[in-house]
Amino acid sequence: MDNRFQKITTVEKLLDFFHDGMTLMYGGFGGVGSPPTLIDAILQMGVKDLILIGNDTGFPHIGIGQIVSQGRAKQITTSHIGSNPVAGELMTAGKMKVEFCPQGILAERIRAGGMGIPAILSDIGMDNEIVTNGKQICTIDDKQYLIEAALTAEVSIVYAKKADPYGNLIYDKSARNTNPVCAMAGEITIAEVEEIVPLGSLNPEEIVTPGVFVDYIVPSQGVNWKWAWE
């Protein structure tokens, strides 16, 4: 395969990017659109004390849930842990710190990180302590808003349907979800893809994530979990 941009690689060659205590951002929503092969590699490596950022904690054996359930995360910024009871237990036991953020605002904070915007103002959850906890408030025209800071991570892992050698990405249906914003917010972004196609074979109008944001591309081995509906 043409690899003129030297982005196409293997998971094994990227393992040095993962280490204990790192911040790791992941795409996906309820496990749909989370990168199974990268998640498995991180699990196998045994890294721990991860600081995670992502929409939810998946299900116990699905998506990032696998990493959470094995107690590998010391902290997570997320919007929902309801489908992963293990996450709730770890939180209650004080073994994993959870910062809850309203779902759309979380996605915007990740986008802001990816777009080089320091923060956004929000009026969501202003009357809710769990949301406002520790956050700065600013007043404009006598109305109060929360300052919701941008989120970035050392590494961001995403899942896409197709990549070309430049890392231009297209996604698959609802597996797009938070992937396009996570793809921009990593200092290093790794895209796990179903298929790598030749340069020029993606319609330039259809590309969702320009390869500018993507550092590495690895082929996916496919989902290694059983879906909740199966």
Next chain:
Amino acid sequence: MDNRFQKITTVEKLLDFFHDGMTLMYGGFGGVGSPPTLIDAILQMGVKDLILIGNDTGFPHIGIGQIVSQGRAKQITTSHIGSNPVAGELMTAGKMKVEFCPQGILAERIRAGGMGIPAILSDIGMDNEIVTNGKQICTIDDKQYLIEAALTAEVSIVYAKKADPYGNLIYDKSARNTNPVCAMAGEITIAEVEEIVPLGSLNPEEIVTPGVFVDYIVPSQGVNWKWAWE
């Protein structure tokens, strides 16, 4: 044509939305991707004292430049007027108030308006009076940021390549530019399109602006100006 969502209409039927002193947002970049038929209708109507929001003032006879050059705008929020000398003259003569905003931040402010985000923080142009003028500053971790407020408008006019009857839009190459964000930021959004295609004929992965944001669709008569390069 199937019009089950009652969005497909004619320019004539939309004229009531335009009135003296209104805020009007327009897509386009240097005239490319600005909606010629809607601009022409607004010109013919003779509305004046418009408060415009858009990337630039086009060229004197191209895009929104036509409206600006005829002195129909009393105010504009924009990033560049260099290619339209008439705009500069009107500004210098005190006939049109110009609020300059860095280009990418302007696009983000429009997007914020379209996404229901009250404001974003910015570190662009902090040392520049023209940028900071009248804007609130907030301090986070000893660093100062500008609060750049969201922008919306009574009506937003955009240009797209294709629409289906629900108003799902796809754009044409670099004529996309600011159109997707303007399409979200209007209280009323009118899309002028090259072609109206049947429901289901746009690839759902390729749709850039979901029809949720689009209120009306009108067919374009095409560009009625000569491009600078012609």
Next chain:
Amino acid sequence: MGMGIEMRHKMAKRAAAEIKQGMVVNLGIGIPSLVPNHLPAGLHVMFHAENGITGMGPNPKAGDEDENLCNAGGFPVSLIEGGSYCDSTLAFGMIRRGRVDMTILGSLQVSEKGDLANWIVPGKKVPGMGGAMELAQKAKKVVVVMNQTDKFGESKIVEECSLPLTSAKCVDMIITDMAVFTVGKNGLELAEVFLPHSVEDVITKTNCRVKVSNQLTFS
């Protein structure tokens, strides 16, 4: 919930009656997910999912599922003609911008002022708010579908919510297994009673002031 499937469908059908031509509607899990079964033919509605679907269609048959086409709860759905995919930011932009006309969702408690408490049971269950706060605060109309009483027989409609709020003063309508209430500036109003219940039955099971509508109906 121990509620019969018939009653669940009756409540879903009543919620469906709120949906008008051309609306964009977000459905929560549980009874709200039954709503699409009760829409009249010819009504063009776009069902919206937080994960980035506009125009969600019926659940596929077993064997036809696509693992990459699921609703916000992670279960397989389909896409109707005119539907589209987007990322989560755009899906929530639709909500915050007021382009989502209605959200139909379950709740643990609703107050007479329309306060919604549906996301947390302190010390027991802290699932996280997901998209509930944005939907409750920003959808144009918020319809709650829930039991009239909890498993201890206590009214879930209350003067003040004892559970933490998802969002204050956001609920417009409550549909229970006994009745339909609207929430307005002047508080809670009983609009419909589901037979065989009587107005008195409903009021007894409603733990706050409730005005009986002039246009009260029975169904």
Next chain:
Amino acid sequence: MGMGIEMRHKMAKRAAAEIKQGMVVNLGIGIPSLVPNHLPAGLHVMFHAENGITGMGPNPKAGDEDENLCNAGGFPVSLIEGGSYCDSTLAFGMIRRGRVDMTILGSLQVSEKGDLANWIVPGKKVPGMGGAMELAQKAKKVVVVMNQTDKFGESKIVEECSLPLTSAKCVDMIITDMAVFTVGKNGLELAEVFLPHSVEDVITKTNCRVKVSNQLTFS
């Protein structure tokens, strides 16, 4: 500018030499737009335009123009293999996120500290900043290509800019019709002199302190 086409190409060629394999590069109007003509074959570069193009290719021949495929200045371009279109927010996201490796642009003045003044002449010309502030502040490397002196023979490289700044301390390299300078923590350094000029010629026309590099070259 009254500068010969040969010199303009020499300056563009020198700027092109700064471009490395795989870079994302934004080009301003004027001399910077000549840069693509001077790239070695086999160098894969993505030219970026603020209006939403990554992978801009050469200007089409007369008659082949597409009115909907233009650069940020409004003039027709093309798209290379692997290029893509996006909206303006994404184009600027690339810049602010530090994913644009280099911007090559013209200027009115540059100070010895790397302050850039290229967007306004008070009382004369107020075109607006366009995307210049974001590019100057956030591109990883800022290369200015401009005349050594203005039409009055005054140095455009100065101790303090008299014109309003586009952005402070942002310029990394200055390429003029006489020389190449780098801007570092210790101020301005003369790196290359274009023959037939001498070091003395250049220093005379440079209105600030300038250190001559140990690795000074002539070309």
